[in-house]
Amino acid sequence: MSATGTIIQTYESLKKAAVGKVEALKQKPLVLVGTATCGRAAGALNVLQTFRNEISCRNLDVEVKEVGCIGHCYAEPVVIIAKPGFPALCYGSVDEGMAGRLVVDFLINDDPCYEFAMAALEPNDQFPTFADFPRGVYEKKIILADCGLIDPEDIDHYLAHDGYAALAKALTMDPAEVLEEIKNSKLRGRGGAGFPTGLKWEACRNASGNQKYVICNADEGDPGAFMDRAILESNPHQVLEGLIIAAYTVGAGQGYIYVRAEYPLAVARIRTALEQAREKRLLGESILGSNFNFDIKIFQGSGAFVCGEETSLIASIEGFAGVPNHRPPYPAQAGLHRKPTVINNVKTLSYVPHIIRNGSGWFKSIGTPDSPGTAVFALAGKVVSTGLAEVPMGTTLRTLVYDVGNGIKEDKPFKAVQIGGPSGGCLPESALDLSIDFDSLQQAGAMMGSGGLVVLDEDDCMVEIARFFLDFTQKESCGKCTFCRLGTKQMLDILTEITEGRGKPEDIDLLWELAEDIKAGSLCGLGKTAPNPVLTTIRYFRHEYEAHIQEGRCPALMCKELISYAIIPEKCSKLCNVCIGSCPVEAIYTRDDMLKAIYLDKCVKCNSCMVACPPQYKAVVKVSPPIVEKGGS
């Protein structure tokens, strides 16, 4: 039999067995509990245990499985129940009590408890699906499509969803043809810079030498992003398949997944995935019966943001401190151990199987001509529906925040989105109609980054957020370049002075100059982009800087040194006392007239009393500039 025939036959038999197994699962009721990290934080493991206990003590014939994350983080823990005869239903904010009820009412008694359900998974005549909500209309899921629906610890679930079909197809093609397909697709790297993946692969493929490497960058250092974690925890095989195809295309024999050590569950699930892929001969010697050999190692990063940069990532794998090196030579020519090396982000690699399976034409039909495909965002901050969203490139920020994210919490006014993390910037209301793609965001002074998107409202201080990012980059600077090391420190000091009420009028210009110098004088992307949060906030929110400097006032009432807490006498109920109990430092007292008041010198500004004061009174307020106590008391 021809090599091609062997590959296809080997794959088909794997798939057939997998489909058989998954079809068998559908014959009886199935409960899927989302136990990715954020589900666990919300109590998913207790919910899982409740389902298991209730089902076993009632002797029900029901399968319970752990899955990853469907992206609706605001509704964690999320549970999906598929019972024959009913549409598969998704339930949000499930607690142990609700789990118990679902077992009795739905699994035993056929009442699906529609009042608790969020949506059905597929169209039916009883309950709306996700596609019937605005979020579903604007989302277009490619790489998140199976996340939260398949068991990430069972390769058969991936295989049954056409998993590894692209690998089988690629192995029957010449590597040059695979490369052509990726080039045609105009796929751009999702690790931040948007570099064309096809060109990177081509450079590596054409580089001389027969020892080459491919590396998946799962360092995800942006301190406000979690897409890569969620993908690895929810569908690790999709990433592996992309990495194997990359290796086949460029001719690499060894791959690495460089993953943050802060993501223990992702590491565990990749490890399981690797073992299962080896067992099925999708990894290792003579993959799927072809003459292609390739294997993957896990390397755990150790918590340094700069290690997301390719050259320092390589230094880190080689056992050194992660300090960036000059490029060129680019890793594609001389990377790990000076051998040609392709480094791609988790999401970039996740698109690869879909492009090979569906063709580059299909991929280009989504998104914009220069940024085809989708963009994956981790929505966080003051947005109602926090979580993971995947939208076509070219979608506006407004759609993302208001339709996909359902708007701002408590209907407060929108102030800004922070996009692209420490390398990105803050964009104001006027930028909401900007189309999301690599080039438009760059023009606005921000960056696609890896996809962290934090929504800010009137309670968020723009000077403080700039200070926060500078604090981060200053700590994370590897120290190699003087401008990056000392310049960020100087900027941080100025910003700290401003947020503490000691800013000087010339500070804004000084910050601007420093920013230009750091951009020009830094070797790697960390330094080159570190000033972006400051530049964008000055550009769009200069008045907030001026309020701090000239009036000692924080308009968002966030900077601690510039606010005081106070209790409005007319609003205080006199009798409730809740604030007194909530104060950790006994700074609230009852006056002779029974009204409550705050000892300003004792108050540590912890915000507890403001949260505690019952909504019908709302008597605790923050004021800025702070109240200055008149001498004595």
Place this chain on the structure above:
Amino acid sequence: MELQGGEAEMIYAEVEGVLQRHGLEREKLIPILQDVQSKLGYLPKEAMQQISEALRIPEVDVYSVGTFYNQFRLNPPGKHQIKVCMGTACHMMGGHIILESFERRLGIKEGETTPDREFSLERVACVGCCALAPVVVVDEKVEAKVSPIRVDGILLAFEIESKKSGEIEKLVEEEGRTQ
């Protein structure tokens, strides 16, 4: 830091085991340090010396790697590790208030350990649960949407637990005496 009796031998044996499992190439340095830390809780000076000898690389190289990465600690941690997330989302949702609450309650600053070695307090950058901000990781368990009051609750739970185990110890002791 002074090691206590038997500690040096224990460190030596653990490091030896880790070295044997990984082999002695430079590329193994970071995984070796990670494993040693997960066994011992930190990287003792003695362990770094031993690793430098075994891998035949200068001690200063091991030390430079050990200090470059945020994950490594050079001092023993407390019995309970409290990591307050200081990522973007958590910071904006009041993470700094939570960190301060812990600092106030424990009487230590971030990066420190209480004198009784019960608690150590650290900051981490995003643990990937931004949607549930602000987040605190207490001994590997992720606590979501933490408030200053919850901080008291977390510490109170440990207090009750240690009191309970103290009482049980006392009971066991008393029982031993009556028998």
